[in-house]
Amino acid sequence: MISYNKRRFLIVDDFSDFRASVKGMLSQMAAQHIDMAANGEEAISLCREQQYDIILHDYNLGEGKNGQQVLEELHHAGLISPQCIFVMVTAESSQAMVMAALEFEPDAYLTKPFTRASLQQRLDRLVERKVALQPILAPLTKQQYGAVLQACEQIIASQPRYAPLCQRYKADALKTLGLHEDLEAQLQSLLADRPMPWALNMLANHWLEIGNLEQAETLLEQGISQFPMLPALFDALSQVKLAKGELLKAQVFLEQAVKISPNNSQRQAQLGKLARANHDPDRAVRAYRQAVNLGRHSQFRDPEAHLNLAGSLQDQAGDAAPSPKAMLEIRQTLGDVSKGWRHDPGLTARADLVQAKSLVKSGKQVEADELVRNASRKLGKMDTFFTAAAALEVASQLRELGQPEQADTLLGTCAEMYGDDPKIMAGIAEQTTNPAILQAGEQAQAQNREGIRLYQQQQYPAALDSFRAAQALQPRNISFALNTAQSLLRLLLTEPTDELREECLACLDQLRSMPSSDHRHERYRKLCERVESL
Known part of the structure; x- marks a missing residue:
């Protein structure tokens, strides 16, 4: 009992x-x-x-x-x-x-x-x-994933009725530990025995991450035929279609996921993003409106949903001024950004620029110009730079609102921070032909590529020299700074000196303007922890 x-x-x-x-x-x-x-x-x-x-x-x-x-x-x-x-x-x-x-x-x-x-x-x-399951849960609480794997095997052998649960804990641990081949083998073995929704979805996402798009697509299509009410499978298939460049199909599958489970703010926001990319403003407005409403009391409340709802309402109006009803919704939505994130000058500046665009369309140029001036002042107070996508959007808005020089300045910073990504440089090239922006990072990127090659060959001092050269040319580039810091840390572990440690800390300090949403932020955080512990 x-x-x-x-x-x-x-x-x-x-x-x-x-x-x-x-x-x-x-x-x-x-x-x-x-x-x-x-x-x-x-x-x-x-x-x-x-x-x-x-x-x-x-x-x-x-x-x-x-x-x-x-x-x-x-x-x-x-x-x-x-x-x-x-x-x-x-x-x-x-x-x-x-x-x-x-x-x-x-x-x-x-x-x-x-x-x-x-x-x-x-x-x-x-x-x-x-x-x-306590032998699994206790080490899981302490993030001791090796012990989790051992406990899973023991319970599977001794208490088979808990095997399905243990297999899932085991898969999560393998993924966290980066044991991708073991994870793939386990999931394939499980699915060969019987279809399991979570294993099917995890294997498909694993294949998506490593670029096996055709395998992921086939598996997800089979999974949907077996589990047609599982929204996560439609989410994943939408991501596969997106990775293949099939944006309209990606939207169709995400709409199906939303139909099954509409009360997910992140799913609604992703649908809005796809609809906007597909020039479907009516669907984008509905999705972003839902994302905003669902997010009001959520941990996942996101100002991007508010900004995109306002932008989608403008898209809906086309070249004409938004209707009075739409103008009211735009003003209220952007007002939520200015109040809810009032301490973030980048976000409030973006809200001002979106509102300015609406005012220009409505013939209120004087009010629009004042908002643009306010936005410009706020942009100068930013401690953290935009994500690449946001920087491209803001630069476009500034140019459209008569601020081409400030737009190019923003694009220059974007190119320096993110210029090692060809897709981002392609986005910048759509907005400017300025060679000082488009070609500034070529030499630095060559040095960074050489540093990566040398690092992979375990020639760490030579790799560091190349990374230093790349960072000297573009000090704010996120990848260059991270690679330099990682090389310094590698040498610190074998030859600890105060000079190397100070250089590593200074290098990481260069990254303080990196947005926390950047996919490299976790790597940055871990490097900081390791250096400070030395």
Whole structure:
């Protein structure tokens, strides 16, 4: 018999009578440590102060965060351990709600009303499972993935009924450890035995990441025929089509994913991005509007959705001025950016430029010019530079609004920071023919390529010389600075000197303007940690 007297519970529901009812049921099960919250913010606050063993969380809490958004934030902030049991509770049964809740993988889903006996029966099974998996969950909490792999093998051998769960933990650990060949072999072996949705999706995404697009596409098409209600498969197939340059097909598959599970702000934003690229402003407006609404109380609230909603409303109007209704929505949407991210001069400058474009179309040139001046002042105060995509968009807006010199200055910085990426340079070339911008990095890129070649041959001092030369030519280039810092760290590990350490720290300091959303930011963070630990 499962003992609950030492386990700590959290009940989250906006109705006090229901909270009291569930607390009574738990008390009859001998539970003694029971906390309660009426809304998502209270629940998150309590989880910051206390580690819970079992959370019973209502999905629909009225205003504010819903259960899905609370679970998102608990995972994102590291406030919920793998040992915790999270049960989503709801009286609703719509497909959109159920799919949204299940996509974030609570341990169980419980429909109101329920009895004490049914609650205890469900919790007994969940606790029994967590106890059996404890040899995996304990090292997983400490991010000891090698130990996770060992524990998975042991439990698969000793308790076969938990083998499917262990296989998934094993796959996640292999992926985290970068053991890609072992991961691929495991997933293929599992799928040869029987179709498993998570394994199918993980293998397809693995093939997508390494460029095996045809294999990924075939596998996903087979998976969709077997599991037609799994939105993640349509998401992945959309990404494959996008990687192949088939944007219209990518949009079609993502629309199917949205149809199955519409309450995902990130999916809606991705659909809006594809629709905008496909010159489908009506679909883009609907998707971005959903992304903005769904994101209001979400961990994934994103100012890009607001900016793109305003831009899509402008696209919808074509060369004409937006309608008064659209102008009001644009103003309110951009106002949310200026208020919600008021401490970010780059974002508020972008909001000003989008609003200025609307005013120009409406014949309000004087007001537009003032907003452009405001944006220019804010751009000069930025500590962190734009992503490449945002920089290209802002440069285009500045040129359209009569600021060609400032546009070229922005493109020059973009070329220096991201110029080792041919796609980004192609985007810059669409906006300017200035050779000082387009050709400035050629020598630096040649030095960087030589540095990579030497590093791969383990000729570390010579590689460092090449990386130093590349960085000297373009100090703000992210890749050049990271490669230089990594080479310095490599030498520091064998020949530690204060001079090398100071040079490495100075090199990393050059990267302080890198946006946190850049895919290389994690590499930068880890390099900083390793150097500072020496």
